[in-house]
Amino acid sequence: MHIGIAGAGLLGRLLALQLSSAGHRVEVFDAATGPGPRELSGTEGAAWTAAGMLSPVAELDRGNEDVFRLGLRSCELWPEITSTLGVGTVCHFDGSLLVAHRADVGAAQRAVGLLEAKADAQHQPQALTPEILRALEPSIQGPSMAWLLPCEGYVEVHNTMQGLHAQGERQSVQWHWGRPVQQADAGVLKVAMQGGVESMRFDHVFDVRGVGARPQLPVRGVRGEVFLLHAPDVDLRRPLRLMHPRHSVYVVPRPDHYFVVGASEIESEDRSPVSLRTTLELLSAAHSALPGLVEARVIHTESNLRPALPDNLPVLSTGAGCTRINGLYRHGWLLAPALVERALKALSL
């Protein structure tokens, strides 16, 4: 089949890879001026900014049973997918940690109780003694309670996004950059070109434009801000979430002692630079759990928009000639492979 994909973000790249592997002829259109990261398009995909945590259990604080099941399935799929990209090991599954300071233990226990009630018996949070926590992650100092979520991990997002693009190219995917799609309908993409709009016909189209799918979907952007730090004195193997009544803060490792600290969650489509308030709140909270971050260098800060639907749940709608996937919100890396698998099964592609 001849397939048209609107959006070359996370979903668009995964779809292109799977569909071209299955022998289809695939063309992908994106508003960004190139494969990224950091194209000057004003539409840069949320995928580039994400911390890449794969947290089916921790995300149960907001997600439902379907998000949990899709997340577990994606955790199985990511190692398979990334092993075909020629980018080395970019998925890591050593578990993730929830930690809390003494003053916040009551709120943390309530939050963990909610996860225990929603997760199945196989995926329960495991309480850690201070000794075990120290043995697992010596750089964590200060929190008095900790839980391990053994099935969780993270993916290195930049290497994966670049690897998906390069592998698509090797599989003859045609990437069209700087080509915003104005409308996606059954078998047709209306693609902006100099001086007008071109209607392009396909056997099937996928609309995966994230926040850019408006007005065809009631999607909104939820602002998130992150920091990239370099701290040669800090060792951290697992993503760490500090359970704090006011801030939701996490630290996710990257190779060579780099760390992503995130993330604010603000109901605004403001893509302007990171605010002083977020800087103070997130970095102080991260430092309170990892004192070694005090000498870290702030390498980069970034803000972006998570694509979310009114109920904050993902949507996958398949009709004749057109499939839309959107609303991956704050767990797109967690959900995308399993949603793509579900979509392609439903279409027998």
Ligand SMILES: Cc1cc2nc3c(=O)[nH]c(=O)nc-3n(C[C@H](O)[C@H](O)[C@H](O)COP(=O)(O)OP(=O)(O)OC[C@H]3O[C@@H](n4cnc5c(N)ncnc54)[C@H](O)[C@@H]3O)c2cc1C
């Ligand atoms: C700060 C932050 C932290 C996050 N952390 C995590 C995390 O730890 N774990 C996790 O699972 N998820 C996380 N996420 C969420 C995740 O990044 C998103 O859910 C995911 O990227 C959504 O994928 P997508 O393909 O739907 O959209 P995107 O990745 O946003 O891609 C959309 C693509 O469509 C293109 N586009 C837009 N408009 C048009 C148009 N008109 N025509 C053509 N192309 C267009 C864009 O240029 C872009 O390439 C985070 C997000 C943010 C912002």
